[in-house]
Amino acid sequence: MxxxxxxxxxxxxxxxxxxxxEDPSLKGKPLVVAKDPRKTGGRGVVSTANYIARRYGVHSAMSSSEALKLCPKAIFRFSGFQLYRAVSQQIHNIFHHYTDTxxxxxxxxxxxxxTNNKLGMTDPVQIGREIQQKIKQVTRLTCSIGISYNKFLAKEASDYTKPAGFTIVSVEDAPAFLAQLPIEKFRGVGKKTVPKMKELGINDGSDLLKLSELDLMKHFGKFGYSLYRRARGIDERPVEASRVRKSIGRERTFGPVLDSEVVVNTQLRLIAAKVIKDVAKQHKHGKTLVLKVRYQDFQTVTKRATFLDYIENNVDNYLEITSELLTNLPPVEAGVRLLGITLTGLDDLNYENLALNLF
Ligand SMILES: [Mg+2]
Structure with missing residues (x-):
């Protein structure tokens, strides 16, 4: 349907x-969007890289010094999020012409x-074409567009041919499109899951169809439930008009409970690393860090630390803060069944305060 x-x-x-x-002389050269590690004392993270640099294995979220090692000829540029955000605003203005969803x-x-667009247009392909053209006109940049009847397929479609791709997956096309889709292309199938999939003989969407819902859930838990549906082109998630996020956090439950500071800190380190990744991905930073601990008796306590300056987004720094917060909580020897770290008081990371964080 x-x-x-x-x-x-x-x-x-x-x-x-x-x-x-901004600088056409960069065209045809491997470009890494990050500050030059030779000028930052090796610090910094790759925001993204152009397709040429990607061929050397450079990808977003790796350290810029690692990128330099992989591609010594790479040119490093970082004009700052203010500019990137301004362009993003331009494309959003184009979107709003058609829908606010x-x-x-x-x-x-x-x-x-x-579906119910502002212009009463009935052909989504025409809307897609117009959006792609307008983005090109206004920003002089290309985009890839995927059109389908749910989010999962629309995203897979936009990913299908890049750059400047335009892919439509109709209800009729979906089974064939999904059947040929390599398993690593299914959202959520990460580097760790791929080998497990291959072991089970799952190489593409058609292989997924051979496994029962129960089997998939047995092997992949909750994710198996969604995989079973995705393989059949089912995804009911609505497009939710974005809201401004006020906090970014992660928590983890434990069984058996943790009962030593060393183990608690090891887990906090893992949680902090995830929060830090999310925070970096969303180009945010914040001034308040919240630690949540649930004890064996289900007593749940949160402690927060607020700073005048933005908290530097690295694991050691988070750990220092959470250790300090822990000293004001009941001893972990009482048994810890849940730990959580949340960053709040968020702001967009922009060029000026990013520079402050780096140097
Ligand atoms: Mg992109």
Missing amino acids: NNRWIIHVDMDAFYASIEER IESYALDEAYLDV
Whole structure:
């Protein structure tokens, strides 16, 4: 049943393309969007890289010094999030011409539900074409567009051909499209899951169909439940107009309970690393860190530390703060069944305060 039309718009190598637009001499050269590690004492993280640098194995979220090692000829550029955000605003203005049901991811990616669009257009393909053309006209950048009847397929479609791709997956096309889709392309199948999939003989969407829902859940838990549906082109998630996030956090439950400070700190380190990744991905930073602890007797306590300056987004720093907070809590020897770390008091990371954090 097709009662929705969803467009997924994904800007092609967004930050890198902006840098190339600003300085056309970069075209054809491997470009890494990050501050030059030779000028930062090796610090810094890759925001993204153009397609040439990616061929050397450079990818977002790796350290910029690692990127330099992989691709010594790489040019490092980072004009700052103020510029990237301004361009993102331009593309969002174009989206709003058609619909306000826009769910944005980062600055360069969004789902649009155009089923009931503002212009009363009945052909989603025409809407997609117009959006792609207007983005090109206004920003001089390309995007890839996927159109389908749910979010999962729209996203897979935009990913199908890049850059400047345009892929439509209709209800009729979906079974064939999904059957050929390599398993690693299914959202949520990460580097760790792929080997397990291959072991089970699952190489693509058609292999997924051979496993029962129960089997998939047995092997992959809750994710198996959604995989079973995704393989059949089912995804009922609505496009939710994005709201401003006020906090970013992660928590983990433990059984058996943790009962020593060493073990608690090891777990806090793992949780902190995840929060830090989320925070970096969303280009945020915050001034308040919240530690949540649930004890064996289900007593749950939160403690927060607020700073005048933005908290530097690294594990050691988080750990220092949580250790301090822990000293004001009941002893962990009482048994800890849940730990959580949340960053609040969030702001967008922009060029000036990023520079402050780096140096
Ligand atoms: Mg993109």
